[in-house]
Amino acid sequence: MDPIQLLIICAQAGMLVNLMLIAAAYMVLAERKVAAWIQGRVGPNRVGPWGLFQSFADVFKLYLKEDVVPAAADYKFHALAPIISIAVAITIYAVIPWSGPLVTIDGHSYGLAMAPQMNVAILIILAMTSVGVYGVALAGWSSNNKYSLMGGLRSAAQMISYELSMGLAVIGVVLISGSLNLVEIINSQIANGWNIMYQPVAFLIFFVTSLAETNRAPFDLPEAEPELVGGYHTEYTGMKFGLLYLAEYASMLAAGAIMATLFLGGWDMIPFVDEAALLGLAPDSIPMVVLGHITFVSKALLMVFVFIWIRWSLPRFRYDQLMNLGWKVLLPLALANIAVTGICLLLFG
Amino acid sequence: MEVQVILFAIFAVGAIGSAIVTVTRKNPVASAMALVGHFFMLSGLYLTLEAQFVAAVQVLVYAGAIMVLVVFVIMLLNLGTEQQLAERSSYLRGTLGTLFAALFVILLALAITSNPSGANQLSSKAVEIGTTESIGQSLFTQYLFPFEAVSLLLLAALIGAVILAKRHVQEGA
Numbered sequence: 132m133d134p135i136q137l138l139i140i141c142a143q144a145g146m147l148v149n150l151m152l153i154a155a156a157y158m159v160l161a162e163r164k165v166a167a168w169i170q171g172r173v174g175p176n177r178v179g180p181w182g183l184f185q186s187f188a189d190v191f192k193l194y195l196k197e198d199v200v201p202a203a204a205d206y207k208f209h210a211l212a213p214i215i216s217i218a219v220a221i222t223i224y225a226v227i228p229w230s231g232p233l234v235t236i237d238g239h240s241y242g243l244a245m246a247p248q249m250n251v252a253i254l255i256i257l258a259m260t261s262v263g264v265y266g267v268a269l270a271g272w273s274s275n276n277k278y279s280l281m282g283g284l285r286s287a288a289q290m291i292s293y294e295l296s297m298g299l300a301v302i303g304v305v306l307i308s309g310s311l312n313l314v315e316i317i318n319s320q321i322a323n324g325w326n327i328m329y330q331p332v333a334f335l336i337f338f339v340t341s342l343a344e345t346n347r348a349p350f351d352l353p354e355a356e357p358e359l360v361g362g363y364h365t366e367y368t369g370m371k372f373g374l375l376y377l378a379e380y381a382s383m384l385a386a387g388a389i390m391a392t393l394f395l396g397g398w399d400m401i402p403f404v405d406e407a408a409l410l411g412l413a414p415d416s417i418p419m420v421v422l423g424h425i426t427f428v429s430k431a432l433l434m435v436f437v438f439i440w441i442r443w444s445l446p447r448f449r450y451d452q453l454m455n456l457g458w459k460v461l462l463p464l465a466l467a468n469i470a471v472t473g474i475c476l477l478l479f480g
Numbered sequence: 481m482e483v484q485v486i487l488f489a490i491f492a493v494g495a496i497g498s499a500i501v502t503v504t505r506k507n508p509v510a511s512a513m514a515l516v517g518h519f520f521m522l523s524g525l526y527l528t529l530e531a532q533f534v535a536a537v538q539v540l541v542y543a544g545a546i547m548v549l550v551v552f553v554i555m556l557l558n559l560g561t562e563q564q565l566a567e568r569s570s571y572l573r574g575t576l577g578t579l580f581a582a583l584f585v586i587l588l589a590l591a592i593t594s595n596p597s598g599a600n601q602l603s604s605k606a607v608e609i610g611t612t613e614s615i616g617q618s619l620f621t622q623y624l625f626p627f628e629a630v631s632l633l634l635l636a637a638l639i640g641a642v643i644l645a646k647r648h649v650q651e652g653a
Contacts, residue, residue, distance in 0.1 A: 137483070208509065250611060254536035261544025265516065265551070272509065272555045280555065287552045291545070311612055 136239060144225070144245060151224050155381040156186040162380075162439050169443045193373035201274060201366050208273035212363075213371045216266030216378035223259045223385040226252040228313050228392060230424035231415060243424065252313045253305065256389060257298050260344050263382065264290045267346070267363050270375060274366035282362025285352045285450070289343055292457040293350075297340035299465035303333035303472045304393045317397030324403055325396040332468045334394045336461050338434075341386040343457070346379060348442040352450060387434035388427070395430045398423030488528050495521035508554045512547060519543040531610035 160175065160182065167174025175182035200206050225245040232240030249255065264287050271283015304326050305311060308319040320326055327334045343350040352362075359365070364375045391397060400406045400422070407414040448456070498521060501514035519542045526535035608614055619627050 205507075205509075208513070211513075249532070251532045251536040254533070254540060254612075258536055258540035258544050261540060261548065262516075264544075264548050265513070268548070268551060268555065269509075269513070284552065284555060287548060287555075291548060291552075294544075 135236075139236065139239075139241060140245070143241060143243075147224060147229075147243065147245060148221055151221065151381060151384065152377060153186075154384055155220075155377045156190055158380040158384060158435060159189065159376070160186045161435070162442075165436065165439045166443050169440070190373065193370050196369040198369040198371060201276065203275040204366060205273040205275065208269050209366075210371065212266050212270035212273060213367070213374035213378070215269065216263065217374045217381065219259050219263040219266060220378045220381035220385055223256055223382070223389075226255050226313065227385065227388045228317060228397065229388070229427060231398065231420040233417065233420055242420070248312060248314055251311050253301055253311045253393075257294065257301070260297070260382075261290070261294050263344070266375070266378065270367065271363035274363075276366050278359045279363050279365045282352075282359050282365070286346060286363060289346075289350065289352065289453060289457075292454060293340040293343040293461070296336055296457065296461040296465045297344065299462070299469060300333040300336040300340065301393065303330045303465075303468050306469070306472050306476060313392050313397075317392060317399070320396045320402075321399045325394065325399065327394040327396075328402070330394065330468070330472070332464060333472075334390070336465050336468070337390060337394070339456075339461060341390065342438065342441065343453075345382045345386055345438075347383065347438055349445040349448050350453060351442075351447060352453060383435055383438055384431060387431035387438070390434050391427055391430035395434075397430075398427050400426050484528050487524065491521045491524035491528065495525065509551065512551050512554060516543050516547050519547070529610070533610060533612045533615055 163185075164174045164182070166172075175185040178184045178188045200209055226249055227244060229243040232242045234241055246252070267286040267290075268283040271279040271281070271286070274280075304316065307326060307329055308316040310316055310319070316326075342348075364372055367375060396402060398420075406422070407416075407419050410419075412419050495518055498514045498518040502511050502518060505511040505514060519538060523535040523538040523543075526532075526538060
């Protein structure tokens with residue numbers, strides 16, 4: 132690896148991280164706008180045209196706020212928890228294939244994706260989602276507050292329960308595509324049609340578990356306001372709170388992008404149609420890659436919109452309902468899905 | 481210097497450092513978190529050896545599942561700084577500790593002297609061995625019996641855990 136390549140990769144990583152954090156900040160605005168729309172309100176509209184600069188105003192406000200750490204809190208872990216949360220979300224971005232290769236320098240091609248060709252990308256994603264528990268659990272424990280601790284413990288239990296079904300749902304996709312490499316999964320979907328057609332049950336399970344893993348309603352028990360004040364981030368202020376908040380939205384976007392990759396065909400615009408031939412362009416020419424990138428991001432954002440939509444439509448689960456759904460419904464369903472997929476592949480594959 | 485060597489140095493120092501932090505902290509949560517860091521460093525070391533699958537599974541299983549449970553239990557019991565154990569010193573512990581430390585040093589010396597150049601060249605086959613496919617192949621053909629035996633053991637442990645938990649519930653009710 133020569134220095135120039137290293138430099139390009141560092142620049143690429145810096146660009147991706149900044150783009151994604153801005154996207155996460157804008158998703159907070161999107162959430163408020165969609166919430167307002169669903170509830171028949173106007174929503175934020177004072178900062179900039181249509182309230183478009185509200186996100187920047189929010190972030191600046193958080194930066195300028197005093198950082199209060201409770202006297203009884205364990206200050207090292209109190210500071211570590213938001214860092215873990217945001218680091219985990221950003222690491223997942225590294226393996227997501229945001230776009231195909233755009234430019235070629237010295238025989239190496241670079242796109243908006245950092246390591247899409249990684250052979251174990253799916254395992255990295257699952258590993259990082261499971262490590263994400265530490266951010267929430269530590270935030271809850273280190274605050275030395277019983278509401279925070281309850282939130283942290285709930286989230287740890289919830290994430291452990293749901294990541295099992297998530298991993299098992301992904302196996303169905305891996306069985307059909309025959310690879311753990313995300314680019315190859317997309318290519319197999321371009322050739323054979325989107326995975327959601329063959330794996331609707333796996334998609335449903337993955338969608339529900341993603342809601343639970345990102346602590347979104349109706350699974351937002353770790354931060355249930357009426358019972359736990361704010362849950363694990365009750366004792367957080369300023370930019371530390373901002374980081375926990377951004378991490379939640381960043382992992383939501385990551386979940387949307389993963390669903391777009393695994394189930395919704397990735398860069399493919401219309402299933403069973405060869406768009407490149409239709410438009411008269413070479414399959415890996417720049418316009419096609421850009422179009423594919425726009426398609427990919429639109430699919431991811433569509434999933435994010437559904438996440439927001441669900442939050443403002445459904446009430447929160449009770450804790451025993453949550454555990455029953457995870458262990459008695461989703462887990463057996465995911466196992467049955469693997470068995471059925473395996474048998475079908477054996478008979479017809 | 482090659483990037484791989486630099487990365488190896490970073491991960492090796494990180495692994496040793498986090499291992500020392502793990503055994504020296506009195507706060508159980510600090511200890512557990514240092515162990516999580518240690519697992520990440522090990523995973524990085526596996527990556528420098530081209531073993532992507534093992535690296536991912538190291539984080540997924542140890543850092544993501546086992547240590548989460550450990551941290552969960554520590555938080556649930558809300559253990560404070562443990563003083564009781566440190567107060568009692570015993571001759572047995574001192575002797576055994578010295579003995580095992582000496583054994584470890586001898587093993588380390590043997591490992592270093594048997595490869596005097598200090599450079600362990602990675603064979604060209606390493607990339608093939610590290611893939612998910614080859615691990616799966618050998619697990620389900622060559623090592624099928626040990627694999628099934630281990631899964632049976634795990635199943636027995638699982639059933640045992642369920643029975644213990646159930647008895648507790650009945651007694652409580």
